[in-house]
Amino acid sequence: MTEKHEHTAERHLRKKHLMLDPLPRGQMNAMVMESMHATSWKFWVVFAVLAAITAWGLFYSWGVLMLDGLGMAGVNRPSYWGIFLVNTVFWIGISHAGTFISAILRVFKAEFRRPFTRAAELMTTFGLIQAGFSILMHMGRVWLAYWLLPYPNQRQLWPNVHSPLTWDLLAITTYLLASTMYLFLPLIPDLAMARDRSTGWRKTFYKILALGFRGTEGEWTHLRTAMNIFAFAIIPVMFSVHTIVSWDFAMATRPGWSSTVFGPYFVIGALHSGMGAVVVVLAIVRATMKHMDYFIRTEHFEAIGKLMLIISMGWGYFFFNDYIVQWYGGDVWTKQLLHWHEAGPLGWMWFAMLIFNVLIPWLVLWNRTWRSNPWIMLTVGLLINVGMWLERYIIIPISLTINRMPFTWRMYEPGIEIPLGIGTLAFFILLYLIASRLIPLVPVWEVQEGQMAHSLKKVGRETVVTVAELE
Template structure:
């Protein structure tokens, strides 16, 4: 290592520098007393500036107008106020559904996968990622209900013994969608809640007034006894393993909505993994964006979320971007290779049609931008740059779904019926779902300890710096 070479000349000082550098770099090597970290998290949760309320107020107004008013207007007047027509029966609502499910993916991916593989850098931000899953799924659910012609009858999709004498049609991918999204919402909420219990108990013991009442109810009487911890660890481990296949199933089932249909451009067997990778592509970028905003705006967060975390996420984003490029190429190749003339017309329409700019933007933002920036360690660790890359990747992934849904629907086997798609109330409703996500996250950041203190402390206890001769070495003890 470079450090070793240096140590020959400036043995004493550089050793100390190296150690100080390691502590500054890695949260796990920079321990603070539990009481201090508790106080920091409580403070970050309870310190609210006027800027927060202004932003929350704007979001609340946007939710009220763009989401609730326009949705009510659309329910009252029918889908005619949206942009769907024949043959583009699915528009931006389905784009948003797939997009938000993608966003919700990475929360669980980052948390469960890194937990299962014991990646230590996950510890401070698992909660922030899991919250994204739950709130993203809320938006996905809202979007799919918006899309329905008669949303007041949506309970007909649920399998329960009823007076109509009908079950849902299990041949339909949509029936599976409904079940998969519900399963994912329930299990990810439980997975969010389990590691939250010790932190809620911590908050209960350090708050007064209505907060105390709230945390007392939510903490379920957790006192931190050995028996409680054993049960909790067992349950968390179980959920971390069980939720991963659920996560994969959800997005493959969403891909069936397209892959099971006999349409040029949709009928593609690679859609399952392609959608999962696409979901991770947008979701990981969204995790990075959320962490950067949390770090910049909330008190004490610079201690918990450090450039090393952005660095780790940046590497993941780069790998996922490469995988996405592979699956995109694979999907494109297989469709082009089958030689169907309608598919051929569709592929040309993607590139040369009026929305060709979107197709190129998708490739540039999804492939060129991450590949050209994220290979550099200093650039990965730059919050502004990583945020920009994350934003561009998310825009590109939204474009990708737009190309798959309304753009591909413009082309079918009857040139006589070709049409273009002009969004109507989809635009305010899209703004509404984004605002609702931000609003929910903002409110949660006031009510829920965003950093799992017990998990950080556990990691810090397991890590230590030791000296072997003159070399400082990081050691990690196995926890389980």
């Protein structure tokens, strides 16, 4: 009976943990290749719908906006900034989690990260593309956007280094370049794997991208060194980017904005929405792509759920910190503004933000069973993202409504921002769809490496999970 019991325990462990449930290399490579190739008609329907929404929402609407001017949008005096900036901050926030999961967990050698680092890193690059679009839409004369870059010119006109927007542009550009390189480095061995297993145009495509990777010891050493440098270097860059985004607000002379705690508050807010988005992506990838239920298991949702719970608590703390400092300051305009947040016509947003960002995660994520359910996690992730979007909406157009000139107080009503916002969302998903057909969404070599290091051993009667020294 004891023997049977032990056998069950072992089977249970194998079923639960990807690292203890190894498959032969060839089979696993074939599974990942198949997941890229197995494209049903449903994929093309979704693809066509998203492409149509992108064409209408993003490109056509943007053309209209450029031709007719920002009168098409809802911005006015006093809400000179609106949903475009909300979306910019929102997308930058989403893009944060990719690097966070990948770099921080890689640095700390958290084993559960292995199958989903790539899906998260892709979010960084694709999210930043949407953030870039959103900030460009926001500009009055977007065709002159290159004036914000420090390019040499005959008239010696340079960007103003006093402006937080200049720092913001530099930080986002650095982040986009660094995170794209960081996405590419761990992709090289997988591209080489795909190159050796494909034919036709795919072979050419992978051949170019794999940079002639063969898997020699020297190549692996260089790759590991490069990845290590990037993983460490990108963490401070990630913290700086969202702190600098917060400076766009915190440096301004406005009630509700000039808050010294905005830096960490924005960083944790970005992680909150980003972790929510990762879980949404993982749940959808797992449910729609072939063989993905082997790689992405409930243990991963469970582990991410714990992180989400901690980040949600951190967000709650910083929200409280920001609120109490502003309220305690006793400034007459800030008092008006805080009252306007809660009891103004859009007060429901303020309460919805707290319910989605704090209450629901705290009620759901403490429970291991609920945390392990992809569909519950998908819902929580979506709600957190709605809550974080509302948080940015409260900080930008709602807070702008209240200024020190009460004669100008007026509500903001979004216009063409809505199709454009939907367009960026559709484009984000569309990029994911394309990526899922072109590059392995699971870093196969990383999974295999982890599986080789882990094994189940019998010590006396006990079944023990043992790990060979990692790296």
